[in-house]
Amino acid sequence: KPIASPAVRNRAWELGIELQFVHGSGPAGRITHEDLDVYLASRGQPGAVGA
């Protein structure tokens, strides 16, 4: 399971990003807001989330 704080998890969910595909650069592989930015930039447009 990827580690990410509540704020990062919420933002990932809102952006439709699956955290398991994001590289975590923080201590012990923690996924940071910056990691989400990097992922987004590399992936292009954020997709929609099916509710």
Added chain:
Amino acid sequence: PSGQYDCDMLVLGAGPGGYSAAFRAADLGMKTILVERYASLGGVCLNVGCIPSKALLHVAAVMDEVSHMDTLGITFGKPQVDLDKLRAHKTKVVGKLTGGLAAMAKMRKVTIVRGYGSFVDPHTIEVEETTGTGQDKTGTKKKISFRNCIIAAGSQAVRLPFMPDDPRVVDSTGALELRGQPKKMLILGGGIIGLEMGTVYSTLGARLDVVEMLDGLMQGADRDLVRVWQKMNTPRFDNIMLKTKTVGAEATKDGILVKFEGEQAPKEPQLYDLVLQAVGRSPNGKKIGAEKAGVTVSDRGFIPVDIQMRTNVPHIFAIGDIVGQPMLAHKAVHEAHVAAEAAMGEKSAFNARVIPSVAYTDPEVAWVGLTEDQAKAQGIAIKKGHFPWTASGRAIANTRDEGFTKLLFDAETHRILGGGIVGTHAGDMIGEVALAIEMGADEIDIGKTIHPHPTLGESIGMAAEIAHGTCTDVPPARK
């Protein structure tokens, strides 16, 4: 922007779920109506649950504390209890909070409609006006149409069918009315609510019996936590009957005569001055005409929802006790915010990893996340940090060193998965464990966080150090 509807948002029920949802919706700019059958806002929690119980438990805790002070050199006289004044105190506490809610509703321009609401179609509710201190109907009915709705109609205490209708048989609401000081009390159900009320009555002078169908009290908590509570509380009880059922009861002149069956059942029926039914709560899902709105309700009365708290009908949400376990106020509030934001079109979701539980008994028992029992059942390899409060300077200074703090870490990643605390003020400290879990902290993160000395809170840092093998306030780890 409500357009063809009377409001953007209608919230049904003004408990912690409902008022939080209505306030959040209003703060987001929605025209909001809050429907509640009772005169005051706050639902079960504020009026007949969390708050009045804690007001009484606080008084009980002080009384219990004082009873041990003579060994410390301070002797007080035997306390005089004025039940009317105590009840008035409790009412005042509740009134402060419910009054605050009414004022905040006004500031937010949330319209309160008093009455019993029932759906008539997916965009309309009919409210039968109620009046007085209960839910007497005036006969006036009105329909309110809504663009979105959040159902927050909560739950009700379960009553055993064979219990006589007698003032000496009460549920938690009745017990909180504090009508007298019984000598001998039976608690039906060994859960948190029953044990909290039992604590109050026992401090006020009652001898307790408790009967529980399962094989332990305070289900859900690890047994090691409960054991500490039980050891401290054994003196309150005449009889703890586990794996035992109540099978009958009769109101007699001398008390309620109750029959038991099961492993630890006494042969003879027992006589009680007060019987508290605390065998669980059932959701109100079947009492609101949900079918007229097309909202699915489970057989047991729960309303299924998705991660955004949305029911099967996309513009109708549900939150709180009515959507499922755990039936806790803080869960309801967090769900409320998600639902209001989702209704506004935001992408909020309920994705908290853990929801803490607290028994506000003496000592308190608090736990969050994975329990040891669950780890065992699910075959999860854990590493435990167990800090006994006999090594806590503050606990010893408080003469309350019976407790302990334990943290459970993933044996491989060392990340925290859960924790439990038994001891005074445990509930005020378990939030840190919850934060650690949400943040994905490991034993070093927690252990290297400097906690102030001497506090009970530092026991969390110590427990992490113990897991890590670096604690110097406990004997060395055996090699």
Added chain:
Amino acid sequence: PSGQYDCDMLVLGAGPGGYSAAFRAADLGMKTILVERYASLGGVCLNVGCIPSKALLHVAAVMDEVSHMDTLGITFGKPQVDLDKLRAHKTKVVGKLTGGLAAMAKMRKVTIVRGYGSFVDPHTIEVEETTGTGQDKTGTKKKISFRNCIIAAGSQAVRLPFMPDDPRVVDSTGALELRGQPKKMLILGGGIIGLEMGTVYSTLGARLDVVEMLDGLMQGADRDLVRVWQKMNTPRFDNIMLKTKTVGAEATKDGILVKFEGEQAPKEPQLYDLVLQAVGRSPNGKKIGAEKAGVTVSDRGFIPVDIQMRTNVPHIFAIGDIVGQPMLAHKAVHEAHVAAEAAMGEKSAFNARVIPSVAYTDPEVAWVGLTEDQAKAQGIAIKKGHFPWTASGRAIANTRDEGFTKLLFDAETHRILGGGIVGTHAGDMIGEVALAIEMGADEIDIGKTIHPHPTLGESIGMAAEIAHGTCTDVPPARK
């Protein structure tokens, strides 16, 4: 592995710093000797500091609590105070902990050497044996050689030179002896230690005066926190003299006659039954022959160290009060672990971001990380979440809603930088704020962590929600 030396590790001083260092060193496999001049381990903190003060403060807190219970319907008689018994209780608390330390030292095979230690060269200390309850020298001396050393010789209360030598003039150690119940007490210095002791004596019946050179009590804490404490505690004081100095004192038959000068100085000298000197503590750096070992000591007696707690002499470390502010036990313990590990060759370093402070007064005042005063002084743009306990159900239920919880976030990144809590049990909860800071949490992280209701601890979650603008338990944010 000690080879040519008597031990791998010699620790000088057995306070929280020293015993933690010795125990950690032993756990890491070093042959360890701990030198302490007094009969019991634990240093200032356990014997005449943190622990005995909290034992008395707990008793005082219960007495104060009880004095308000009649309005809740419970009336106790006026308490009878048995000073001897109270003192015995305090002694027992201390004995439990120091006894525990002795036992743990044994389990770890740490050798305790009783005596006054002084360096003779960089690898040798001379210990003059001491005996009895104080530090009387027997005349016996011995030299102990060491491969590594950790200096943990702590600090001493500062005495004002013009204070008469009189049993009615005490430092914190004297005050903790609880020799009587003075009617009128003067506290010299408005810091935490003085105000804690004042709380105890005032609850036992003394009227208080306090004199402080600076313009406020409890320096270091934000004024809004202190204001709440001060409002609650005003009834204890006859006179709070700020920007005022004590310039002379005379022992008379009727009491100690003290002269003041400064903005709020009374014209006439004032008479006191007890004068507590609590004007600060000075490090013991100049009393251990450090120069013989080549260890640098500052003019004020502090020993400079690097991030691994290493002095200028690479195999000699220093920790605790002797290395600098804040002079707090929890700082000493964390530094101790670092020093022992570094001596063992590990790459440990003291890199905690924050060290919390707590005043164990009534209410407690606790803070950690950046303060608002600092933010202002340093021009750091912050966003504040301020949750008043008048909105906390639990605080109201406890009839103690005077407090508040505030969190300070970086205005740009929204990461938490600091926080403060004033209210009952504040010290047990500030650890969560410290963890949040260490983890780099932001307002959403904390606000979305579900805290149990109704607790005082949930005030931390609420304060974060307020900063984020999503709290529904307070009035709406003005737009």
